[in-house]
Structure formats: C-alpha cells, structure tokens
Amino acid sequence: MISFIGAGPGDPELLTIKGKRLIDEADVIIYAGSLVNPEVLSGRKDTAIVHDSAYMHLDQVIEVMEQTEKEGKKCVRVHTGDPAIYGAHREQMDRLDELGIEYEVIPGVSSFLATAAALRKEYTMPGKSQTVILTRMEGRTPMPPKEKLKDLASHHATMIVFLSIGFMDEMSAQLIEGRYEPETPVAVVYKASWPDQKIVIGTLKDIAQKVKDAGITKTALTVVGDFLGDEYELSKLYDKHFSTLEYRKAVE
Numbered sequence: 070m071i072s073f074i075g076a077g078p079g080d081p082e083l084l085t086i087k088g089k090r091l092i093d094e095a096d097v098i099i100y101a102g103s104l105v106n107p108e109v110l111s112g113r114k115d116t117a118i119v120h121d122s123a124y125m126h127l128d129q130v131i132e133v134m135e136q137t138e139k140e141g142k143k144c145v146r147v148h149t150g151d152p153a154i155y156g157a158h159r160e161q162m163d164r165l166d167e168l169g170i171e172y173e174v175i176p177g178v179s180s181f182l183a184t185a186a187a188l189r190k191e192y193t194m195p196g197k198s199q200t201v202i203l204t205r206m207e208g209r210t211p212m213p214p215k216e217k218l219k220d221l222a223s224h225h226a227t228m229i230v231f232l233s234i235g236f237m238d239e240m241s242a243q244l245i246e247g248r249y250e251p252e253t254p255v256a257v258v259y260k261a262s263w264p265d266q267k268i269v270i271g272t273l274k275d276i277a278q279k280v281k282d283a284g285i286t287k288t289a290l291t292v293v294g295d296f297l298g299d300e301y302e303l304s305k306l307y308d309k310h311f312s313t314l315e316y317r318k319a320v321e
Contacts, residue, residue, distance in 0.1 A: 075177015222247025
C-alpha cells in the first residue's frame with residue numbers, strides 16, 4: 070500500500086503522529102523537496118531510499134511506487150501541508166487505481182492554518198466574515214471560468230491566496246477591482262511555522278511594495294480581509310445570554 074502523507078507547513082512537530090510513524094517505517098520515500106522541510110524525514114530508517122519529486126515527472130513517481138509495490142516494500146508519498154490543497158495527488162491516485170495498487174491518504178496541517186496561528190487571528194469572525202475562500206492567482210495554469218480573483222472578491226469574504234507571491238501588484242489590483250476597499254488589511258506570511266518565518270502586514274494599496282522591501286519572492290501565503298482588524302462581534306457560542314439546544318441555558 071502507498072501512503073500519501075500531508076507533511077504539514079514546515080515545523081516537523083506539526084506532522085501528525087500517524088504520518089510520522091509511516092515515514093519512519095517506510096522503505097521508500099518520495100517527497101516534495103522544494104517545499105517539505107527535510108527534518109520531517111529525520112526519523113527515517115537508515116536503509117530508506119529517498120526520492121525528491123521536485124526532479125521527477127508523474128511517470129517517474131508512479132514507476133517508483135509500482136516497483137516498490139512489486140518488491141513488497143512500503144512506500145510513502147510526502148506532500149507539503151495537506152495534499153488535498155494544491156497537492157496534485159489526485160492524478161497519482163487515479164494512476165494507482167489503474168494499476169490496482171492500494172493507497173491511503175493521511176491528512177496534514179495546511180499552511181493556511183499555520184498562517185492563522187502565526188498571525189494569532191481567526192478567519193471566521195462574527196460580523197466580519199463567515200466564509201473562507203482558498204484560491205490563487207492565474208499564472209501558467211489558467212483558472213476555471215468564474216474563478217478569477219476579481220470575481221471571487223465580490224463576496225468580500227476572507228481570502229487566502231496561495232502560489233501568488235510573485236503577482237502582488239496584480240493581485241491587489243484585481244481584489245480592489247472586485248470590491249475590496251484599498252484599505253482592506255492584508256498579511257503575507259513567509260514559511261509559516263519554519264524557524265525563518267517572516268510576517269508582513271499592510272493593506273491592499275501598499276502590501277506589494279512591503280513584500281518587495283522584505284525580499285519575499287516565494288513560499289509565502291497572502292491572507293486578505295477584515296478579520297485581520299480589531300473590531301468584531303462576540304461569538305454567540307460562549308454568550309451567557311444565548312442558550313444552546315443541548316448543553317447550556319441562557320443566564321437571565
């Protein structure tokens with residue numbers, strides 16, 4: 070069986086217990102070396118064979134998996150964050166289905182969650198936003214119809230933009246065109262949870278220049294929305310005047 074593992078955002082201690090156990094037991098490891106912290110593999114067996122998928126195409130990845138399966142060995146495929154978000158693991162799983170090779174998926178902590186932790190913020194703030202949009206700028210890979218950034222911006226929800234740090238000027242312009250105010254707060258977090266984590270705070274009108282000044286060119290996430298501000302409504306969840314159906318009666 071092949072195990073797809075979400076390696077988390079960078080801090081090796083944010084790897085799940087199950088994910089670590091499977092990596093440490095593996096005979097063959099295929100990992101996204103351009104993004105995954107090598108420390109995640111630090112407990113591997115001395116005999117484990119490690120492949121960096123940054124230098125491999127899909128056919129090569131599948132060939133390694135197929136050969137490992139034929140040899141009766143254990144192979145793990147280690148993705149950054151959680152593989153379900155921009156992980157491109159569906160195409161690998163479909164190929165394994167064609168080959169009749171069993172697999173499992175072990176979820177991981179996504180970088181967008183590590184970013185919220187680094188910022189000490191909550192994406193879903195009462196009275197501000199109860200919707201979170203995960204998206205990216207259009208680049209070499211086109212966006213589907215109706216998913217242009219300016220179209221998504223019309224919802225004025227919390228926006229989390231992956232894979233777009235090289236398009237900050239264009240990103241800001243599209244979000245403003247899509248009805249975000251120029252003063253909307255923005256945060257860029259470089260390598261969330263890594264030792265060299267860096268945070269840049271600004272607004273849509275000035276974040277691009279601040280990111281350039283900070284020298285951030287890759288491995289960063291951009292979050293946009295009023296949740297970054299200090300004004301919000303208190304949650305009903307712990308409101309003493311708000312009763313719940315099963316657990317708590319309102320205080321009169």
